[in-house]
Amino acid sequence: MIDLKYIRSNPEQVRQAIRNKNEKADLDALLELDETRRKLQFDFDNLKAEQNKVSQTIAQKKKNGEDASELLQEMGTVAERLKAINAELSAANTQLDALLLTIPNLPHPGVPVGRDETANKQVKTWGEPPAFDFEPADHLALADKNQLLDLTRGAKISGSGFPIYTGFGARLERAVINFMLELHQQRHGYAELAVPVLVNRRTMTGTGQLPKLEADMYRVDEDDLFLIPTAEVPMTNIYADEVLTLAQLPLKYVAYTPCFRREAGSYGKDTKGLQRLHQFNKVEMVRFVEPATSYAVLEEMLQDAEDILQALGLHYRVVELCTGDLSFASAKTYDIEVWAPGARKYLEVSSVSNFEDFQARRANIRYRDKEGKVAFLHTLNGSGVATPRLMIALWETYQTAGLGLRLPSVLEPFLNQAVPGPDGVSGLATNS
RNA sequence: GGAGAGUUGCCGGAGCGGUUGAACGGGACGGUCUCGAAAACCGUUGUAUCCUCACGGGUACCCAGGGUUCGAAUCCCUGACUCUCCGCCA
Numbered sequence: 001m002i003d004l005k006y007i008r009s010n011p012e013q014v015r016q017a018i019r020n021k022n023e024k025a026d027l028d029a030l031l032e033l034d035e036t037r038r039k040l041q042f043d044f045d046n047l048k049a050e051q052n053k054v055s056q057t058i059a060q061k062k063k064n065g066e067d068a069s070e071l072l073q074e075m076g077t078v079a080e081r082l083k084a085i086n087a088e089l090s091a092a093n094t095q096l097d098a099l100l101l102t103i104p105n106l107p108h109p110g111v112p113v114g115r116d117e118t119a120n121k122q123v124k125t126w127g128e129p130p131a132f133d134f135e136p137a138d139h140l141a142l143a144d145k146n147q148l149l150d151l152t153r154g155a156k157i158s159g160s161g162f163p164i165y166t167g168f169g170a171r172l173e174r175a176v177i178n179f180m181l182e183l184h185q186q187r188h189g190y191a192e193l194a195v196p197v198l199v200n201r202r203t204m205t206g207t208g209q210l211p212k213l214e215a216d217m218y219r220v221d222e223d224d225l226f227l228i229p230t231a232e233v234p235m236t237n238i239y240a241d242e243v244l245t246l247a248q249l250p251l252k253y254v255a256y257t258p259c260f261r262r263e264a265g266s267y268g269k270d271t272k273g274l275q276r277l278h279q280f281n282k283v284e285m286v287r288f289v290e291p292a293t294s295y296a297v298l299e300e301m302l303q304d305a306e307d308i309l310q311a312l313g314l315h316y317r318v319v320e321l322c323t324g325d326l327s328f329a330s331a332k333t334y335d336i337e338v339w340a341p342g343a344r345k346y347l348e349v350s351s352v353s354n355f356e357d358f359q360a361r362r363a364n365i366r367y368r369d370k371e372g373k374v375a376f377l378h379t380l381n382g383s384g385v386a387t388p389r390l391m392i393a394l395w396e397t398y399q400t401a402g403l404g405l406r407l408p409s410v411l412e413p414f415l416n417q418a419v420p421g422p423d424g425v426s427g428l429a430t431n432s
Numbered sequence: 433g434g435a436g437a438g439u440u441g442c443c444g445g446a447g448c449g450g451u452u453g454a455a456c457g458g459g460a461c462g463g464u465c466u467c468g469a470a471a472a473c474c475g476u477u478g479u480a481u482c483c484u485c486a487c488g489g490g491u492a493c494c495c496a497g498g499g500u501u502c503g504a505a506u507c508c509c510u511g512a513c514u515c516u517c518c519g520c521c522a
Contacts, residue, residue: 038482045482045491052491055503059450068502075502243442243479372461374479 001100001361008034017106020113020323030099037092044085051078101211105358107323108295108332114322120335121322126306127315129339134401138342139392140273143169145403148395151273161263161271161278163388172407173281175414176387176394177256180283180308182414184384188304190254190285195234197257198225203237206363208329208355218260227260231284232381239288240363243374249367250297251288254384256281274388275347282386286379288365291357294378295332298354301382302334305350308385312408314393315339317346331356338389342396347389352382 007014011031018025054075061068107113112121143149148169154162165173184190204210204226209217218227228234235253244251259282270276285304289297302318309316321333330353337346357376360366367377398406407419 041491042482048492049490051502056451058502062450072502079502 001358002103002106003361004034004100007031007103014103014106017323018104020107021104021326021328022115022324023104023328025103026099027103030096030103033092033096033099037089037096040085040089040092044082044089047078047082047085051075051082054078098211101205101362104328105208105331105355107326108354108356111326111332112320112322113324115324117322117325119322120319120325123318123320123334125315125317126310127313129315130341130397132341136341136396137399137403138273139340139395142342142395142399142403142405143273146405148172149274159278161276163274163277163279171415172394172411173387173391175411176390177281177283178414179311179411180384181254181256183308183311184254184283184285184304187307188252188254188285190252190304193235193238193253193255195231195238195255195257197228197234197260199228199234199237200225203233203240203363206237206240207233207359208327208362209233212328215264216262218262228257229261230259230282230381230383231255231257232286235284235286236359236365236379236381237363239365242365244288244365244367244377246290246368246370249288249290249377250293253286254283255286256283258282259386272343274392275343277388280386280388283384284381285384286381288367289378289380290367290369291375291378294354294356294380297378297380298332298334298352301380302336302352305336305352305382305384309336309338309349309390311410312390312394314390314397316349327351327353329353329355329358331358336385338393340389340393340396342399343392347392349389349393350383350385352380354378354380 002014007027008031011027015027018027054071058068058071058075061071112119114120146169147167148165150164150166151160154160154164157164181192185192198220201210201224204217209226209229213229217229220226234257235255238253239251258279260279261277263276263278274280285301287297287301306316306318316336316338319335319337321330321335326333333351333353335348336350336352338349339345340347356378359379360376365377365379366374369375394407395405398408400406407415409419412419
């Protein structure tokens with residue numbers, strides 16, 4: 001959430017930011033509620049001070065064996081008034097907290113202003129789209145021929161958007177996940193975590209998925225738990241309500257988890273094959289850093305994610321999201337879009353974001369700074385990367401004539417077999 | 433699922449319903465001493481919020497939420513979590 005004091009003193013700036021983000025939030029109601037709340041708090045504090053003082057006098061009198069009945073009676077009415085004010089106060093607080101949770105994070109000043117993804121800014125490209133001397137097939141045809149997927153039976157047992165990876169497809173999925181985890185650990189210095197995929201409401205609120213996105217998540221009603229849409233949620237909330245020491249920072253974590261998204265309202269949009277799923281696998285990076293360093297770290301994380309695609313030899317581009325395309329909690333986000341030659345388009349495989357102190361405030365994650373003062377730290381996360389669209393790009397990029405498959409040789413150790421790679425390494429990658 | 437015990441400050445650990453923001457010990461930090469260090473001694477050691485230009489002061493917080501009371505860390509209820517034992521189970 002945003003600092004209430006900041007909202008109070010910069011209401012117009014916040015209003016503009018909400019507009020630029022295409023969000024709706026009742027700022028006026030919030031400001032008004034803040035006003036009444038503060039007034040109630042003031043009254044409460046003063047009355048309570050009186051009560052505390054008189055209570056001590058009563059104690060003193062009783063000790064001396066004096067009569068305190070007059071004071072006791074007087075305090076009876078004070079206690080009643082206090083109770084009444086307190087009821088109003090806690091009601092106001094509850095409402096205010098709820099409203100505050102609906103205010104999105106402010107975009108970083110450098111973020112391009114725009115309504116939707118058409119205003120996103122391409123930052124860079126890497127590599128070239130591969131050239132083919134035949135018409136490249138799409139991932140579904142390749143999956144079909146090489147028996148990598150069984151979407152029909154996935155739909156039977158769970159529903160559409162729940163793919164079954166079969167045979168070599170399943171092994172490749174596992175190999176790619178391990179490849180990414182190892183690279184982030186060994187080359188980029190992230191510590192690996194294995195985290196719960198069911199989390200409670202508080203956790204979902206901490207990273208900003210709730211209250212806005214409740215309809216987009218799978219929920220286990222009986223226990224009020226949610227299936228995570230991304231490992232960002234459990235990982236970022238690990239230090240909720242804690243004060244970290246300066247020496248602990250920066251913290252770098254990487255985790256693989258399955259991710260679950262209802263994708264409500266997105267039917268028919270890019271839903272072919274593996275493009276948009278209800279369950280998918282993702283390797284996620286999360287960092288906890290000192291505020292002054294967070295934007296440098298954002299660039300670093302972007303590079304960490306890019307390294308995956310570079311190691312796999314996949315052409316991609318990086319775009320900076322405009323204000324209207326930024327997520328609720330993000331201040332600045334880069335998307336990495338990998339080229340899919342069969343689909344003939346770029347597919348988003350990673351999103352790298354700086355949340356500044358927005359999530360830290362919600363989850364109450366703090367650190368002790370150089371002066372020994374307790375302050376909110378900054379959180380960032382980035383996919384490194386999500387597998388389904390990576391698979392699409394891999395298969396389509398490394399296909400050979402007649403729906404054959406090659407693979408980059410960096411995956412060999414993780415597959416425990418030689419693959420017919422782009423660099424001419426021998427071996428067979430059949431579905432056996 | 434059943435039975436019991438517990439949850440206090442950076443840590444350990446006290447705490448009769450009435451100067452308890454919280455004894456005592458440890459740690460950390462500052463100081464004295466020392467050429468320096470150790471030891472010893474002295475001191476400091478919370479978060480949030482409100483009032484004030486400031487000095488300073490008020491209020492809340494002893495797992496969470498309710499209740500009893502003039503007054504609750506202390507009594508009562510509900511919940512969460514931890515531990516022990518039993519049952520069930522991958």
